[in-house]
Amino acid sequence: MTDKTGNATGTTAAEMRAPEELSAAEAEAELARLAALIGAANIAYHQQDAPEISDADYDRLKQRNSRIEALFPQLKRADSPSDQVGARLADGFGKITHAVRMLSLGNAFEDEEITEFDDYIRKYLNLGQADLAYTAEPKIDGLSLSLRYENGVLVQAATRGDGEVGENVTENARTIADIPARLTGAPALLEVRGEVYMSHADFAALNARQADIGGKTFANPRNAAAGSLRQLDAAITRARPLRFFAYGWGAVSEPLADTQMGAIDRLAALGFVTNDLTRLCQGPDEMLIHYRAIEARRATLGYDIDGVVYKVNDLALQARLGFRSTTPRWAIAHKFPAELAWTRLEGIDIQVGRTGALSPVARLTPVTVGGVVVSNATLHNEDYIAGRDARGNRIREGKDIRVGDWVQVYRAGDVIPKIADVDLSKRPADAVPFVFPDHCPECGSIAIREEGDAVRRCTGGLVCPAQAVEKLKHFVSRGAFDIEGLGARQVEMFYHDDQLAIREPADIFTLQQRDARNLARLKNREGWGEKSANNLFQAIDDKRKIPFGRLLFALGIRHVGEAASNLIAGHYITWNTFLSAMDGAVGLAGADWDELMSIDGVGQVMAKALVTAFSPEGERASIDRLVAQLEVQDARRIVAEGSPIAGKTVVFTGTLEKMTRAEAKARAEALGAKVAGSVSAKTDILVAGPGAGSKARKAQDLGIETLDEDGWLSLIGAT
Ligand code: 9MJ
Numbered sequence: 135m136t137d138k139t140g141n142a143t144g145t146t147a148a149e150m151r152a153p154e155e156l157s158a159a160e161a162e163a164e165l166a167r168l169a170a171l172i173g174a175a176n177i178a179y180h181q182q183d184a185p186e187i188s189d190a191d192y193d194r195l196k197q198r199n200s201r202i203e204a205l206f207p208q209l210k211r212a213d214s215p216s217d218q219v220g221a222r223l224a225d226g227f228g229k230i231t232h233a234v235r236m237l238s239l240g241n242a243f244e245d246e247e248i249t250e251f252d253d254y255i256r257k258y259l260n261l262g263q264a265d266l267a268y269t270a271e272p273k274i275d276g277l278s279l280s281l282r283y284e285n286g287v288l289v290q291a292a293t294r295g296d297g298e299v300g301e302n303v304t305e306n307a308r309t310i311a312d313i314p315a316r317l318t319g320a321p322a323l324l325e326v327r328g329e330v331y332m333s334h335a336d337f338a339a340l341n342a343r344q345a346d347i348g349g350k351t352f353a354n355p356r357n358a359a360a361g362s363l364r365q366l367d368a369a370i371t372r373a374r375p376l377r378f379f380a381y382g383w384g385a386v387s388e389p390l391a392d393t394q395m396g397a398i399d400r401l402a403a404l405g406f407v408t409n410d411l412t413r414l415c416q417g418p419d420e421m422l423i424h425y426r427a428i429e430a431r432r433a434t435l436g437y438d439i440d441g442v443v444y445k446v447n448d449l450a451l452q453a454r455l456g457f458r459s460t461t462p463r464w465a466i467a468h469k470f471p472a473e474l475a476w477t478r479l480e481g482i483d484i485q486v487g488r489t490g491a492l493s494p495v496a497r498l499t500p501v502t503v504g505g506v507v508v509s510n511a512t513l514h515n516e517d518y519i520a521g522r523d524a525r526g527n528r529i530r531e532g533k534d535i536r537v538g539d540w541v542q543v544y545r546a547g548d549v550i551p552k553i554a555d556v557d558l559s560k561r562p563a564d565a566v567p568f569v570f571p572d573h574c575p576e577c578g579s580i581a582i583r584e585e586g587d588a589v590r591r592c593t594g595g596l597v598c599p600a601q602a603v604e605k606l607k608h609f610v611s612r613g614a615f616d617i618e619g620l621g622a623r624q625v626e627m628f629y630h631d632d633q634l635a636i637r638e639p640a641d642i643f644t645l646q647q648r649d650a651r652n653l654a655r656l657k658n659r660e661g662w663g664e665k666s667a668n669n670l671f672q673a674i675d676d677k678r679k680i681p682f683g684r685l686l687f688a689l690g691i692r693h694v695g696e697a698a699s700n701l702i703a704g705h706y707i708t709w710n711t712f713l714s715a716m717d718g719a720v721g722l723a724g725a726d727w728d729e730l731m732s733i734d735g736v737g738q739v740m741a742k743a744l745v746t747a748f749s750p751e752g753e754r755a756s757i758d759r760l761v762a763q764l765e766v767q768d769a770r771r772i773v774a775e776g777s778p779i780a781g782k783t784v785v786f787t788g789t790l791e792k793m794t795r796a797e798a799k800a801r802a803e804a805l806g807a808k809v810a811g812s813v814s815a816k817t818d819i820l821v822a823g824p825g826a827g828s829k830a831r832k833a834q835d836l837g838i839e840t841l842d843e844d845g846w847l848s849l850i851g852a853t
Pocket residue numbers: 237238239271272273274275276329381382443465
């Protein structure tokens with residue numbers, strides 16, 4: 135296939151065509167391609183907890199595979215994706231065979247299916263119209279875990295795996311605060327089952343932290359929880375805020391209770407967290423009422439749920455009902471409708487961010503998606519609108535997004551709604567492809583897209599009012615100056631106020647002094663009075679003393695996040711040392727530049743952004759005006775007491791097998807060491823894993839102490 139310039143687009147003829155149109159040879163090649171794609175998607179989802187394609191695209195691939203197999207049965211592959219449920223277990227964890235199988239649940243989507251479920255059970259047990267109660271509880275969207283307690287002591291934790299055999303994650307489970315290490319008054323043998331999950335707030339914070347350190351971010355809280363629990367190093371799990379709800383049990387040496395509700399109460403009494411939306415319902419009417427009540431609270435629970443689980447309350451009846459091949463007869467999951475909705479795209483606005491990024495935002499006819507009214511959604515960037523990804527591959531089968539289109543909106547694990555699909559059959563005849571602006575809509579400066587950047591950026595810098603306001607909002611945000619009473623709304627107001635005129639950070643600190651009339655002006659502004667105005671001046675004064683790292687972060691320099699700012703501050707210690715280093719590095723060469731680049735965690739891109747920001751052509755004058763108002767506190771290197779590596783400079787090279795480089799570095803720094811990226815005469819210790827090359831040779835030449843990973847772990851007492 136070729137595009138209009140005649141270039142090949144990377145799509146072969148076979149993968150474009152309907153299965154019915156394929157020759158046998160094309161079908162065979164297409165089956166091989168689909169097996170590879172589906173296999174890779176399975177691994178990304180199940181083993182790496184990082185789905186690379188949407189569920190809808192995955193289903194389309196599987197459907198296409200099945201269609202071709204139905205048309206060419208003789209070509210069905212031995213490794214056909216149709217015969218595989220998911221990916222095999224990840225390597226690295228021991229396997230545990232569950233004493234009692236871990237089951238999944240049958241699903242229901244419609245209200246009638248709940249009445250049918252009740253009818254079925256009554257028939258199965260020959261109950262007639264006798265009373266039959268059920269528990270109803272939220273279905274947590276996490277991953278199931280089985281905890282084995284022997285004589286009240288937690289001895290084993292296993293994931294569900296395929297239901298028969300799971301992964302041994304005992305050490306990781308021990309790091310979860312909701313999971314008691316010991317129980318009093320428990321049966322001699324007790325397997326507690328429940329769901330490990332991550333709250334929305336913890337998920338957002340984790341992703342922000344990961345992005346800051348250049349680590350892996352997660353698509354949704356479920357993947358974040360799975361990725362955090364299935365860490366070969368339990369220290370990483372410990373640093374991740376996982377939670378656990380108990381809702382069931384496996385093997386037990388004596389019954390917990392004679393009802394489901396009684397058993398849940400018993401688990402709570404033993405110290406487990408159970409879900410407080412669990413209710414006892416007398417039949418389908420009450421079950422559906424509780425379903426609606428839980429659904430109404432879904433958006434504000436703070437964690438993901440994907441339905442409501444009903445269970446027969448009487449455990450003697452549960453025992454009689456037993457199991458089908460993979461699901462219990464006594465329980466069913468009543469799923470919520472997918473958080474998807476179709477609506478019209480009314481317009482595309484371009485927002486300008488603090489670093490000048492032009493972000494397209496979809497303005498939608500308001501529509502309810504999963505209980506929340508959505509009227510905006512992100513459109514990511516110009517490629518996304520045009521129907522391709524950053525590498526030029528087609529997304530949404532190449533369909534572009536136009537104003538006037540019917541678009542499918544979804545809310546994934548994170549809260550920002552996105553657009554999944556376009557209904558071409560409803561496209562208005564006069565809809566035209568969206569033309570992404572090449573000038574900033576706020577200041578009119580030219581907007582350019584640098585090589586390798588998915589985003590187009592305004593080149594106006596601080597001349598651009600949108601960038602200036604966004605920079606100010608960042609400046610006063612929580613990890614930055616965090617001035618009480620001066621939030622995003624207030625700085626925006628002051629920016630546009632010609633008298634109070636806060637146009638750059640320094641203006642915040644001169645607000646009171648620069649004009650004696652400012653107090654009178656401020657107290658007359660809507661929402662302000664004499665007291666709140668004086669409080670604001672006081673809150674501003676309180677922040678004149680500011681740690682170096684915080685100040686650097688507050689400047690909002692592109693590529694320089696919170697972690698990087700602290701790293702840089704920790705290296706240069708004083709603001710003035712850092713400033714003269716920035717001056718010395720202006721030419722992006724020389725000793726100061728080399729020193730900046732030697733900081734482990736500072737790469738070329740960040741170094742260049744820093745030096746440019748501090749150059750006279752950048753924001754230096756504005757920064758100097760700000761710093762003249764402040765007292766910048768020196769950074770302190772953390773010196774851990776009794777640490778064998780305090781004050782030493784450590785370099786890591788080669789592959790580390792027991793932890794990631796990021797974690798090794800964080801641990802070394804926590805113990806007071808300085809981690810550098812290259813070996814020099816200043817290096818004290820080189821930690822060399824397999825594959826170490828020139829750095830190891832250089833260390834040897836310089837006579838620097840070299841340790842392997844185990845030697846390093848034993849030095850820092852981590853074995
Ligand atoms: C979840 N995921 O919240 C069960 N579940 O019961 C609840 N899962 C379950 N129950 C038997 N609340 C098998 C699975």
